[in-house]
Amino acid sequence: MSSSLRAAGGIGAAVLAGAALTMAQAPARAAAKKVVFVPCSAPALAAAITAANVTPTTIRLSADCTYDITTPAVIGSTALPPITGNVTMIGGPSTALRRDPNIAVARILQVNAGGRLDLEGVFVLNGIADGAGGGGILNNGSLVLRQDTLSGNTGPNGGAVSNGATANALISRTVISSNSTTGSGGGVINLGSLTVSGSRLTGNTSGIDGGGIATVSGATHLIQSTIDRNVATGTGGGIYNVATTTLSRTLVELNRAVNVGGGGGIRNVAPGVVTLSVSSVRNNTPDNCSPPNTISGCVH
Numbered sequence: 001m002s003s004s005l006r007a008a009g010g011i012g013a014a015v016l017a018g019a020a021l022t023m024a025q026a027p028a029r030a031a032a033k034k035v036v037f038v039p040c041s042a043p044a045l046a047a048a049i050t051a052a053n054v055t056p057t058t059i060r061l062s063a064d065c066t067y068d069i070t071t072p073a074v075i076g077s078t079a080l081p082p083i084t085g086n087v088t089m090i091g092g093p094s095t096a097l098r099r100d101p102n103i104a105v106a107r108i109l110q111v112n113a114g115g116r117l118d119l120e121g122v123f124v125l126n127g128i129a130d131g132a133g134g135g136g137i138l139n140n141g142s143l144v145l146r147q148d149t150l151s152g153n154t155g156p157n158g159g160a161v162s163n164g165a166t167a168n169a170l171i172s173r174t175v176i177s178s179n180s181t182t183g184s185g186g187g188v189i190n191l192g193s194l195t196v197s198g199s200r201l202t203g204n205t206s207g208i209d210g211g212g213i214a215t216v217s218g219a220t221h222l223i224q225s226t227i228d229r230n231v232a233t234g235t236g237g238g239i240y241n242v243a244t245t246t247l248s249r250t251l252v253e254l255n256r257a258v259n260v261g262g263g264g265g266i267r268n269v270a271p272g273v274v275t276l277s278v279s280s281v282r283n284n285t286p287d288n289c290s291p292p293n294t295i296s297g298c299v300h
Helices: 002-007 042-052
Strands: 034-037 057-060 065-069 084-092 095-099 110-113 116-121 124-127 137-139 142-146 149-151 161-164 168-172 175-177 186-190 193-197 200-204 213-215 218-222 226-228 239-241 244-248 251-253 266-268 274-279 280-282
Touching: 034 042, 034 116, 042 057, 042 084, 084 149, 110 116, 142 161, 161 168, 186 193, 213 218, 239 244, 239 274, 266 274
Parallel strands: 034 057, 057 084, 065 095, 084 116, 095 124, 110 137, 116 142, 124 149, 137 161, 142 168, 149 175, 161 186, 168 193, 175 200, 186 213, 193 218, 200 226, 213 239, 218 244, 226 251, 239 266, 244 274, 251 280
Antiparallel strands: none
16 A cells, blocks of 8 residues: 555545645635735624625635524524625634524525635534535535634435535535534545545445445545544445545544445445545445445455
8 A cells, every 4th residue: 555545544634634735626715805804703603604605705704613503594494694696715724604593494505506606714513405405505605715614514315515417516624523414425526527626534424325425326536535433324334335436645544334245335226336546445434345346446
């Protein structure tokens, strides 16, 4: 095994691995924007997002602040106003967006078709999605996550992130952990175009398929990332694929599928295609890849 794979096996090491991305793999960077500074106030942040939807804006969030949303922007749906414009939000250190436990249902962020969100240095916590999925973030436009942590989110599909059929997302140097879903994609469900680079999906659970990530249409590219310790009640403890998934210098280990023969590491359903390049799928339960001999380079 290469030294890069050994490093990827360490706790959080994949998060530190910065993969070089081509412009084709990531949404184009936005032009220069207006900059606003938002105090540690959820209503002030909601107002800033509403204004940024009209004028492209970089929102600088307060450090050491939890924006605790007690009044959702869309009742029964989304905590903060949906992104319809060109918005960047930068936090840190220790900046969090969190659903207040007293709100029954509210995902944290939603990007509508035609909208773009760049989120950097932010914790996205405790979101609960409605029928559309994506407890942390529902993306139907363009989404870039850099150095974020998404944890404790839940929904019917895509506990942390749901990436829609016409959507484009890049997840870079980000941790997606301890999220859950009653359906598929405990960490992430992808129906569009998704690149995950230098990131870690760990400890997520799904009620059906894809404890870590489920690709049900479109294409998912995993680069220098770690998919570990995820659980699927159905199949595909680490990864569930019915479309196209490629792994480059990526480690899939210690995941579990409850269904016997269900692909503890990866479950591929025809006509789906999974391609491994300098990657390792190992020590998953009850098997590494399912069906046997359908993923080149993966030992059952």
